[in-house]
Amino acid sequence: NAGVMQNPRHLVRRRGQEARLRCSPMKGHSHVYWYRQLPEEGLKFMVYLQKENIIDESGMPKERFSAEFPKEGPSILRIQQVVRGDSAAYFCASSPEGLSNTEAFFGQGTRLTVV
């Protein structure tokens, strides 16, 4: 059973371009969480999704950011018109059910650099 897979591991984008980050949860996991980690800062929650539904997006900026978790395929975090401040490590985690009863498993992250 492969772990949570994120790709790409490293992504370089010029200001104004789009960044698409992918997360394939562990087999049997239908809950996905996206976090952002800025240098010297902690992990900040962005969005929580179940298959085809956004459950909680309270941590996601209202503009330029969107996320989806389709019925088939990986979860996608999309950042439009990237700016330097978007440079960070983006992590996703997955779980088989809500986290009141189970633990979260994290991927290796995608490190986005905006130049």
Added chain:
Amino acid sequence: KQEVTQIPAALSVPEGENLVLNCSFTDSAIYNLQWFRQDPGKGLTSLLLIQSSQREQTSGRLNASLDKSSGRSTLYIAASQPGDSATYLCAGPSGGSYIPTFGRGTSLIVHP
């Protein structure tokens, strides 16, 4: 809103020492508490999960405790080794969506 604080922010110890990392949280209605390890440039590795009904969990040289009433958890590392050098993070889900809130971590260096 849950807030998680980890003390100390950084710790440097000689190999072989026993050490305690602290995690405090503001919302005692926590469902569980999870400890993670993060190596530089890497993802998070789950170390221990303590359910709210439990007081402690052990895995090898690691022992984590949870005291909901005081809003604290501790991670005890016995006989530390250089390979334990990493950042240790705690997180606990609370609220309706069970979203884990993370502390900023304790950066541990164990020198030979």
